[in-house]
Amino acid sequence: MKFEAHRKETIVLNPMKDMARRSIPSEIRKDPLTGRTARICHFMKLRWEKPDFGAMVSGTEQTCPFCPEKVMQITPCFPEEILPQGRLTAGDMVLFPNIAPYDSLGAVATMGAQHYIPMLEFTAERISGAFRLARAFFQRIEEIDHPESVYHIINWNYMPPAGSSLIHAHLQVFASSSAPNLMREELEAARRYRQRKGTNYWDDLVAHEISEGQRFLGSIGRINWFTSYAPMGVAGDVLAVADKASSTLELSDEDLDDIADGLTRVMAAYDKMGIFSFNMNFFTGAKGDDFTRFHLLFSPRTFFNQSLGTPDIGALRNLFNETLCMAFPEEINSLLKPDFER
Numbered sequence: 080m081k082f083e084a085h086r087k088e089t090i091v092l093n094p095m096k097d098m099a100r101r102s103i104p105s106e107i108r109k110d111p112l113t114g115r116t117a118r119i120c121h122f123m124k125l126r127w128e129k130p131d132f133g134a135m136v137s138g139t140e141q142t143c144p145f146c147p148e149k150v151m152q153i154t155p156c157f158p159e160e161i162l163p164q165g166r167l168t169a170g171d172m173v174l175f176p177n178i179a180p181y182d183s184l185g186a187v188a189t190m191g192a193q194h195y196i197p198m199l200e201f202t203a204e205r206i207s208g209a210f211r212l213a214r215a216f217f218q219r220i221e222e223i224d225h226p227e228s229v230y231h232i233i234n235w236n237y238m239p240p241a242g243s244s245l246i247h248a249h250l251q252v253f254a255s256s257s258a259p260n261l262m263r264e265e266l267e268a269a270r271r272y273r274q275r276k277g278t279n280y281w282d283d284l285v286a287h288e289i290s291e292g293q294r295f296l297g298s299i300g301r302i303n304w305f306t307s308y309a310p311m312g313v314a315g316d317v318l319a320v321a322d323k324a325s326s327t328l329e330l331s332d333e334d335l336d337d338i339a340d341g342l343t344r345v346m347a348a349y350d351k352m353g354i355f356s357f358n359m360n361f362f363t364g365a366k367g368d369d370f371t372r373f374h375l376l377f378s379p380r381t382f383f384n385q386s387l388g389t390p391d392i393g394a395l396r397n398l399f400n401e402t403l404c405m406a407f408p409e410e411i412n413s414l415l416k417p418d419f420e421r
């Protein structure tokens with residue numbers, strides 16, 4: 080396993096200081112599994128101003144399709160061959176078909192009746208409950224042997240900077256026989272790694288990160304947390320890898336509780352930087368893909384310019400899929416670690 084980094088230096092002349100030379104460092108890192116490159120550059124203090132949440136949220140409940148008075152009236156139902164009861168519920172959470180599906184089997188799960196849940200008010204129980212509801216849907220389509228029941232994916236876009244068009248917290252829940260790009264590249268690379276080395280890349284990565292320590296955050300049950308070596312988020316990414324389990328359907332209730340516990344820690348830590356939005360994706364193998372391990376990626380999102388609504392993704396990321404992170408992941412680790420030690 081290679082952790083490659085190429086240091087670069089930019090020289091500029093400062094006209095305010097007699098054209099004094101100034102050196103600006105940057106670094107290009109390679110993801111040890113896929114070779115995907117990530118740039119560590121634009122160094123700045125990871126500190127953002129939070130918006131006026133009252134103004135952002137105010138009035139959005141009036142047209143919200145996920146609020147309790149509407150969700151059971153206007154959200155669609157699955158046909159009986161998929162789900163005889165139409166929708167799944169658990170407490171105040173509801174799962175129903177995604178009216179804007181990306182595949183033949185897409186669902187949305189609301190994370191409760193409350194319209195706006197601030198990031199710090201998510202309890203581990205609520206997150207775990209929503210994951211269990213999604214898993215119940217996955218178990219159902221697995222039971223009926225649906226042809227798309229191959230990769231079982233939960234994505235979470237929390238708040239508008241992360242791509243959510245609604246304030247009301249919800250998960251994207253879908254199963255597909257077609258692995259999304261980065262997941263597929265990882266699966267293919269992990270399969271090759273296993274063929275070449277005879278070991279599981281993710282097990283090796285976890286062992287390396289625990290012994291090396293600079294990016295390791297902690298283990299909760301059999302879920303291991305660390306900052307990603309070649310992150311995609313401008314404020315780094317957090318990676319959580321399961322011991323032994325290779326797919327979403329192999330996760331136990333306890334695993335889901337432990338994942339939810341870790342997520343609340345990560346959310347608390349990023350909140351201190353002024354981050355209030357994130358993406359979280361499950362990365363799963365198919366049944367029997369023993370060359371991989373279930374993992375999830377948490378990536379904080381922000382506006383580069385709040386008043387203009389400038390997203391943190393521009394041409395470099397959008398069209399080249401080349402990412403930039405504004406601090407070293409090892410430094411970001413030290414900002415997150417206190418929340419894993421409490």
Ligand SMILES: [Zn+2]
Nearest residue numbers: 143146194247
């Ligand atoms: Zn709502």
